[in-house]
Amino acid sequence: MYRILIADDEPMIRKGLQKLVEQSGLPFASIRTADNGVTALQQIREERPDFVLTDIRMPKMDGLELCRTVAELDEDIQLVVISGFGDFEYAQKCVSYGVKEYLLKPVNKKKFQETLEKLIRLKTRQQSETFVPVTKLEVWVEQLDEAIWELREADLADQLHRMKQELDSYRLKTGRLNDVLAELHALLGKRLNTRDVFAFHAELALSGTADDSESWLRFNASIASLYEGLRAKRRGKPKDAVEEAKQYIEHHLAEEVSLEEVAEHIGLNASYFSQLFKQSTGETFVQYRTRRRMEKAKKLLQQPQYRITDISGEVGYADHPHFTKTFKKYTGYLPSEYRQKMGIE
Incomplete structure (x- = not known):
């Protein structure tokens, strides 16, 4: 999809061209x-167009000066001059500014259509000459996504550096570089948001960048904003979400820890965490917590100095009969029977 800007001081002509x-x-x-x-x-500085159609004679700044300034600002913007017959020789000066076509007023509809088609062909050829494969963009986005999601700051910086080196090798003009960075940013935001955990809203404004360095500064700042936003939401906790959840459960087996509490601790919403945990472990949160409690109870029961009632509380069961029932369901034995099986009276 292309963006076009029409500059003419006559309202009827502007409307007609539009x-x-x-x-x-x-x-x-x-x-x-x-x-x-x-x-x-x-x-043009607010939002870079692909094509500019301009009249020659306009107030404040004429078409010739506009073409000259645009050519200096971004030579990838394609220019078309539309003016009266009397300005033909004057308009010829625009050729040195890269003007692709000169149209006489009144504009012929067929000629105008042919001009637009020509501009698009030229643009397509221009882009193909500086083509960055989609597969390459997808690889970069995947790497950035993982580094941000897992809060690997050093890896993120390294990937951005290597990505810049690769893009530099394409020798893209600033306008085309901005297009690639904007596409990368959009794909990254979309990928992060597919996780449906946090909403990512980082902005990237590349219009009006003076050169490649400024474009990269803005891009890197936006990526940093995504990273810092996620880190703040997680309170600075790097994440393998499931492993962190397991550790938290293990340290709190004596307490009645809920799924919501663990999810809040690691910075995920409860619904997403529940799905992620089941997918990773093959067990629900409650099944996993119960299994770990029973495994700990078995170890404690093998140590005769502990009373069964004390073990019950140690693995999170204030209700001793509930513990006994759960242990038998899990092992096939009552706690006392399990001790006898271990040779402990």
Whole structure:
């Protein structure tokens, strides 16, 4: 999808050109208009267009000056001059600024359509010459996603550095680099949000960047924002969520720890944590907690100095009959029978 900006000080011409673009059937994501060169330049800096169609004679800043400034700002923006016959020689100067086409007023509909198609062909060729494979983007996004999700700060910095080195080898112009970074950022945000745990809303504004260095600074700042936001939500706890949950359960077997409490401790919502835990362990939270309690009870029962009632409390059962019933269900023996089996009277 392409973005186009139409600059002309005559309202009827602006509306007419906009309508021709809309009727072209070509993939334009946005069509903006400006009534003078100064306004047009401001809009270009706010959101980089792919194509600019400009009149020659406009107040505040004429089309020639606009073309010159745009060429210096971003030579990947394709320029088309639309003006009256009397300005033809004047408009010829725009060729040195990379103007792709010159159209006379009144604009011929067929010629206008052909011009738009030409611009898109040129843009497609331009992009193919600096093509970064989608598979490469997907690999980078996966690496960034894992480093952020697992709060591996050093790995994240290393991956960003290596990614920059690889992208530098493509020798992308700033405009194209911005397109790639914007796509990477969007894919990363989408991937992080598919986890359905936290909502990620980091912003990335690349319009108006002066050069590649500024683009990378903004991109890295946004990635850092994603990382810091997640770390704050997790209270700085690096995560293998299930392993951390297991450790927490193990240290609190004597207490009636709930799924919600463990989920809050590791920074996940309870519903997602429940699904993740079952998927990873093959057991529900309650099944796992009960099994670990019974395993600990077996070890304690093998030590004669502990009374059975004390063991009951040590593994989280204030209700001794409940412990006895659960232990028999799990092992097939009453606690006393299990001790006798171990040769402990």
